[in-house]
Amino acid sequence: MTYTDIEGKEKIPELMLKYEFALNILETHLNILIKEFSFSHGYNPVEHVKSRIKEENSALKKLEQKGYEPTYYNIANHLHDMIGVRIVCSFLSDVYDIVDLIKSSPQFKLKEEKDYIEHPKESGYISYHLLVLVPIYLNDTIEYVEAEIQIRTMAMDFWASLDHKIQYKFSKTLPNEISEKLYDFSLEINDLDRRMNLLNNIVKRYEEK
Numbered sequence: 001m002t003y004t005d006i007e008g009k010e011k012i013p014e015l016m017l018k019y020e021f022a023l024n025i026l027e028t029h030l031n032i033l034i035k036e037f038s039f040s041h042g043y044n045p046v047e048h049v050k051s052r053i054k055e056e057n058s059a060l061k062k063l064e065q066k067g068y069e070p071t072y073y074n075i076a077n078h079l080h081d082m083i084g085v086r087i088v089c090s091f092l093s094d095v096y097d098i099v100d101l102i103k104s105s106p107q108f109k110l111k112e113e114k115d116y117i118e119h120p121k122e123s124g125y126i127s128y129h130l131l132v133l134v135p136i137y138l139n140d141t142i143e144y145v146e147a148e149i150q151i152r153t154m155a156m157d158f159w160a161s162l163d164h165k166i167q168y169k170f171s172k173t174l175p176n177e178i179s180e181k182l183y184d185f186s187l188e189i190n191d192l193d194r195r196m197n198l199l200n201n202i203v204k205r206y207e208e209k
Contacts, residue, residue: 011072012056012072012075015072015075015076016053016056018136018138018143018145019053019082019083019145020053021136021138021145022083022134022136022145022147023051023053023083023085023147025107025134025135025136026051026083026085026108026132026134026147026149027049027051027085029105029107029108030049030085030087030102030149031049033101033102033105034046034049034098034101037097037098037101045089045090045091045094045097045098046087046088046089046090046094046098047088047089047090047154048088049085049086049087049088050085050086050088051083051084051085051086052083052084053082053083053084054079054081054082054083054084059075059079059082060075062079063075063078063079066078080131080146080148081148082146083134083145083146083147083148084147084148084150085147085148085149085150086149086150086151086152086157087149087150087151087152088152088153088154088157089151089152089153089154090153090154090200091153091193091196091197091200092117092153092193092194092196092197093197093200093201094153095117095128095151095152095153096128098151099113099128099130099151102130102132102149102151103130107134107135108132108133108134109132109133109135109144110130110131110132110133111131111132111133111146112129112130112131113128113129113130113131114128114129115128116128116129117156117190120186120190122183123163123179123182123183123186124159124163124182124183124184124185124186124187125159125160125163125186126152126156126159126160126186126189126190127150127151127152127156127160128150128151128152129148129149129150129151130148130149130151131146131147131148131149132146132147132149133145133146133147134146134147153193155189155192155193155196156189156193158189159182159185159186159189163182166178166182
């Protein structure tokens with residue numbers, strides 16, 4: 001797939017550089033926030049953090065799926081997850097602690113949030129999404145670059161990873177039998193997360209004693 005705007009194609013390297021700068025800044029500030037939280041609470045709620053910049057070919061394919069032409073403008077304005085960060089936490093309460101931590105940080109501007117934990121997608125997908133604007137300094141000016149942050153538990157991440165692998169095996173929509181089972185498993189994982197969170201609260205009470 002190629003770009004339909006020649007002028008836009010020439011701007012892509014600069015756009016990808018902006019994404020790289022923004023991700024570097026985002027990773028640095030997230031690392032600081034998590035370390036500050038760990039220091040003040042004596043506990044690290046984060047199991048691991050993954051990040052990526054969507055490759056050009058993947059971006060063009062996603063534009064096609066969304067019904068947009070493969071242009072520079074459409075990548076810059078209609079793909080909100082060119083920068084993606086996934087924060088995987090131990091417990092459900094940790095997810096909301098990290099969400100609050102990011103939302104209260106002056107380093108980013110919150111553009112949008114979606115709580116797919118309380119309101120799962122029809123597929124059963126569960127996670128918490130924050131769309132933030134990251135300030136970058138380029139050519140003596142400040143620009144804000146979008147980045148999507150996904151915060152979820154290990155159980156949610158397990159389900160999402162297997163769902164992705166299963167989806168990849170089918171070129172079109174999933175058979176009803178499979179999609180229904182995935183949704184049921186998602187409900188079970190959500191229930192497990194909540195029970196493990198209750199157990200964690202009991203453990204904390206023992207620690208306080």
